[in-house]
Amino acid sequence: xxxxxxxIDALDPELVDSTAHPNLTLANHRAIETIxxxxxxxxxxxxxPTIITGLTPPEHGITLDDGVAWENPLLRFGSAAADYxxxxxxxxxxxxxxLNNTEQxxxxxxATYYKENxxxxxxxxxxxxxxxxxxxxxxxxxxxxxxxxxxxxxxxxERDLEAKGGHSSADPALFYEQCLEMSMVRLARARRALRxxxxxxxxxxxxGLDLIGHVAYEQPSLQDRAYEELDEFVGEVRDxxxxxxxxxxxxxxxxxDGVHTDEAxxxxxxxxxxxxxxxxxxxxxxxxAELDGTDHTSTPQVTASDDSGRSGAEVKEHLEDLGYM
Numbered sequence: 001x002x003x004x005x006x007x008i009d010a011l012d013p014e015l016v017d018s019t020a021h022p023n024l025t026l027a028n029h030r031a032i033e034t035i036x037x038x039x040x041x042x043x044x045x046x047x048x049p050t051i052i053t054g055l056t057p058p059e060h061g062i063t064l065d066d067g068v069a070w071e072n073p074l075l076r077f078g079s080a081a082a083d084y085x086x087x088x089x090x091x092x093x094x095x096x097x098x099l100n101n102t103e104q105x106x107x108x109x110x111a112t113y114y115k116e117n118x119x120x121x122x123x124x125x126x127x128x129x130x131x132x133x134x135x136x137x138x139x140x141x142x143x144x145x146x147x148x149x150x151x152x153x154x155x156x157x158e159r160d161l162e163a164k165g166g167h168s169s170a171d172p173a174l175f176y177e178q179c180l181e182m183s184m185v186r187l188a189r190a191r192r193a194l195r196x197x198x199x200x201x202x203x204x205x206x207x208g209l210d211l212i213g214h215v216a217y218e219q220p221s222l223q224d225r226a227y228e229e230l231d232e233f234v235g236e237v238r239d240x241x242x243x244x245x246x247x248x249x250x251x252x253x254x255x256x257d258g259v260h261t262d263e264a265x266x267x268x269x270x271x272x273x274x275x276x277x278x279x280x281x282x283x284x285x286x287x288x289a290e291l292d293g294t295d296h297t298s299t300p301q302v303t304a305s306d307d308s309g310r311s312g313a314e315v316k317e318h319l320e321d322l323g324y325m
Contacts, residue, residue: 109136
């Protein structure tokens, strides 16, 4: 059995409907409590570490210094210095400029942070596949298509302190297409991990819905369409589930009119697991209860073949004959 968890940033309980979005509501869904940052509304930077640890931001230590203007860990030194040197309004504008004018990506705290700080996560001791979790980066030197697209959005997604949602886009339609591609990539990776049968827990995150919501305040039809398409994408993951597999969706907050809202949500194929989650801090415990209560022994669908009879030179010669080398 495999438990698939899809972290869908900004999936809003008030914007889903069981008739229109059967795959975003599943057998049971509910609004859950989230946590507001000390800098304002709920923050992606803080909340995914909360979801995988079950700890509040002050407890796990990954917190914002000055709102999303300073989300990039690589800007933290500048943020710390700015606390002493710059007024807060200027800090925010400088942070926005830095995020708009560098190619660095936010949410890239390495997974080693947790061990170094004596923090445990839902992945510890499990045959788990963490895919794209913000601030749980297994290999900081690599990136998938979602990372690459997000890092290179340029003027398709810019911090704009004058805009209603705090962001603007030079081309919302093109931006929409890139965000949906980002979501497709992450859900495809989740499907591959599920089909491979090597993991008891597959946990994949995507930010596409959140990004679209931040610029859709003037074109709400974009956000509506994103929910429709994402429902179809999740349906493809759902179709891959075996008879004993389970699917859980979780968000960190909602998003309406371009701004994060104070309600997150969960949905699942197991109603009892959904009922056990009242807050973002409960997600880890619910996942572990499901994994501990059911046999999740991995059953790889593809195993290594026995090529012991063939030397490396023979394999190389064969590949050369085929034109691959």
